[in-house]
Amino acid sequence: MAGTKAKIESIYCCYDSSFAITSDRQVFSWGDNRGHELEHNKPDNRLFKPQLISTITDVNISNNEFTELSIAGSGTFGTVFKVRHTLDDNIYAVKKVQFEDNKEEKEMMIEVEHLKNLDSDFVVKYENSWTEGKQLYIQMEYCSQTLASVLRDKQQVFGRQSAEAMNIYEYFICCEIFRELLECVRYLHEQSPPFIHRDLKPDNIFIIYSRHKNTFVKLGDFGLATVHSRTSKCHTRGAGTPKYMAPEVHSGNTYDTKADLYSVGGIGMTLFDIYNDDCHPNNSSAFYTQFNHLQDFLMSLTENIVDKRPTSGQVLDAHNQWSIAKTMITSNKQEFNEMLNKLKYNENTFFYECLLFKTESMDSVAESLAADTMRCDLALDDIGEHVAAQEVWVQQLNPMTTTVNTDDIGVEVTQVKLQMAVWVDDMRTDVQTLRKGGYSTATIEELNDRVQHVSQRMESIKDQFGTQVLVPLVAKLTEAQRRSPGARQTLMDKYPTIDQLQECIRVVDEMDDRISALGYQDLVSLRIAADKCRAEKRAIDDFGRTVDRCGQKLYELTDIVDPVYVNAYKDVVIKMFSYLTIDELIGLERVSKEFQFCANYWFQKQKTISFNEKWCGIYHPIDAITNCYTFPKQYLETNSDGKPCLIQNKQRIIWLSKKLPNIEYLGIGHFDTDYKTLYDILVAFQSIKCLEMCGLCDFTAQEYTQLGQLLSGRVTKFMANCCDTYSPKFRNKPYRNYSMYCQKV
Missing domain, CATH: 3.80.10 (Leucine-rich repeat, LRR (right-handed beta-alpha superhelix))
Incomplete structure (x- = not known):
């Protein structure tokens, strides 16, 4: 790999991305990165040059059920790896935790027990766990994003500076994230006994779409989680991340589930940019009132006095006061569709999918997709007619009398091909989105077939243009060049003239007559006699070369120069052939393609x-x-x-x-x-x-x-x-x- 002397130990090729692990345990990735699948926060949809992810710590899974792909992240007590299961080929997250003794092992197993008990769509799904030596492995569902990556991309996606106010669409998405976060926390606190997560922060809030509940947010990393019972309200001091830690946790006082609500309030402040005094809706904004109510709730959640903090249920019950309805989002259909299209082409697809699924607008995507296929068909009809017209034009073209500007040939086809490639790629993305959102399978398959038909039509038209327009056009232009006056004169100058050929024949005739007088009547005897006379032998050799060159000239000039000129050459060739034996004819006929024409002409005559x-x-x-x-x-x-x-x-x-x-x-x-x-x-x-x-x-x-x-x-x-x-x-x-x-x- 570039920049290192290490050798590649293994390469893993996935459906749309690839990973390489070097001998010094560095991991490089390249390929499709639209959803940060490659662990790169890059603006490019695809990475063509391998880029370093990290240096991995060996997972060393002894049962060989997994293939390590990359490091997905690091938690409080361990490192999480992105792996592929060798049997079902699915992607999972495997958390590796190191322990020193049995006591630590028991403490680590608490997280496993929590995950087993919290089997819900509100929590990252637990799959399996096992130990290898002094290492605990926890297999969970893999989530490609966290709230941290969403927050990192949010301003860039919506194209605003940090001091600028949110538009209604960004605010709607933030409200949906916050509402789902509250629902997840309420689920923990309503368990019997309640759970306290104690480390709620953007890095531990995972983003993965659950189709049957139409949700995106799940909680993960329960390494610090604890059960809160009425008999024991004393919990570990300082557990969590300082930025989102409740004051009572930091100070070592007793605390309960309200500690998590303080963390939720802090996350909400970050999500809605409340810390930035300039970042709020204008007074004329349609959701100004909701935003003010939201600020009030966030301030109450981050109260230092525990009893003044509302529960997650109370904030959810009042969500109509601080959130906005989807009808407000979709009321201006044109503006809404423009925003969907803008988000659709961003490498982080969460924002597009969230706005689309939460507003239940997949019908409009399906309608738009159907309209797009019709638009493509019309464009293909037009370019098909254009190609057919060019095909007729090429058939009727006479480059000898018409000047052809080849710079314009195929420009329209190339433009349509490039545009069609973009459209087809977009339509395929729409099909994948509809499938992900659980849209009607029959409708999806019908739309997918139409997209495939469009793609195949474009390939067919491209092939037709190549075989029916480009190839014949190139052949005609080449032929025109071959028939040009300059080319004809070049060929005429290349070979002997008719007079030169006839003079050669006359010399050989005279020589034949002289030798025949000595009693020789065929070319073999002629050659024997010619050995005695250098002049005659040289004349014979020159004659043989002239015959071959004459055959070449006939081949090259037959359909180019004046037929009278060519016919004169043919007559000379026939005369010359009368001096050749059948063995010599066979030999010459097999020597070259050029002379084969000449020999065949003689044979036919x-x-x-x-x-x-x-x-x-x-x-x-x-x-x-x-x-x-x-x-x-x-x-x-x-x-x-x-x-x-x-x-x-x-x-x-x-x-x-x-x-x-x-x-x-x-x-x-x-x-x-x-x-x-x-x-x-x-x-x-x-x-x-x-x-x-x-x-x-x-x-x-x-x-x-x-x-x-x-x-x-x-x-x-x-x-x-x-x-x-x-x-x-x-x-x-x-x-x-x-x-x-x-x-x-």
Whole structure:
């Protein structure tokens, strides 16, 4: 952790907050702090940076039923820890008290007995107790606030200076706190025998909402409490906190339950700022009379003469004189709702919940929540229409002719998204408040579903804006940039011109002619011969690089520049491809995505192809076929007789058939194969209309018939030659089967 060399020993992640304990037993917390859950009196709703709570004293609960979270406070005789139960996952307070001997232990157990006997909503609920060594542990319900924290925040919440008068809403809340405090004290004093708390002060008055009684105040820390019996009126001298201690307790005289009433009066003085002479309502205030009566009661409660102090019951019976009715609070509905909204957004939610629950105004919250969901739906309708309009605009947009200001794109959606996030968060808070206040479960669930629907609609619209507006818009702007005159010229300058390509082809043509005169007729032989001539070899290498670059240019410029310019490049590419073997084509086609476009274009354009020879039969010279691409002999592996064998090349030829979907003329010369191989190859070339073959092997009559059936209806021109020169197995056999095949076709 920052500022310490200690290591983190454990981290505890709660629903909306987290805690870390270091090796030197320091506790840090961060997360949701709206109700001081993290033990920080901070103005921020959430703490994103871990902040130190305190250095803890080990609780060391041996039964491992609890996980320590933080120190909740320190009382007269011990330290209180905030813990989480490992079984029910609930939060509790565990008070740890140290004792030295059996006598002290018995004294400490008095508080436990008091808590057991005081099972009421007026007192912090007792859960369990146990001892470990010389330590007593008391498990109680956990209260996140005390009256001390309420007093600490009160002026800031209502936005007034200490010398300024209370408004009617602050006074109403203070009256409710004071009335509940009196009810708690009356409960203690009406027990048989009566209890004297003896340490009433803001730190020992806890704030936790009880739904079924609609109350907030409970009494706690009964370490100094005692039972007051008629037979024994002598109690310990000086027990309590000096600021709120009755004079008779301080002086050591006998005292009774009236000592607690003196403490209540002192707490009331602090609650209503009576000590500040300037802090009181104006004479024109609506509750001026009530405030004067309140001062009188507080002065009587703090009388030094015990008999002049009223009982808690007497002050409660006269509460109509010093408190104000809720009808006075809610009479100005607009002003009341404005105050509720102001308190709602404060990190200390007590003031909002107290004003809301005490005035029984949850109906208005539910109505407001329903109206808020309708307001959100209308806002989402508007932004949904806006997104739909932008979607149409993007579809119709031509960035080449229209200037687009991207700074304004999505501004409305972003604003609505941010506003909607605030509204949804507020509505969820309202749902939680209604649930806490015990409002109708059916209504709460209906409202919660509407809030969830609003949140989901916003996410859907945000996704729609991203996929239907932003993505297409970015694609169109990118495409416009790619098609811009500057980008086109950059691409044009990047590659060789048509003249340069044609000059390269001319050089290679001349070289091919010169080498052909020496008896070389294919590129393999050409490369062997080129090794003898550096100039020719360099020309071949340059040619290969030019072909690749030309393919890239076709890929990048096809839909950008003038089609006439592109078509000229395509013609050059077709010419260049006539110098490449199928192996070189396959190699180039797999090299890059750019060249794949170029190769595919060539494959699509190719109509005629011949294996092994430039012409396949004596009846059909190659000159009658235009743009025929012939694969040299070395492409087809040969058998032991030196004759090309289709069997060994079947897979390569079938691969090629898929790349050549528009082949109309197929020539296969001087081959050796079996029936299955030839049949599969002819099946693969679906588009052929003219077939010329030489070198058929000895098939059966049934096989020849099946071949005829395969070609029937597809081939309009068929030429076949039995090549006895290349077919020793067939050389001296009768031509009956072959003739039947030709006749069938």
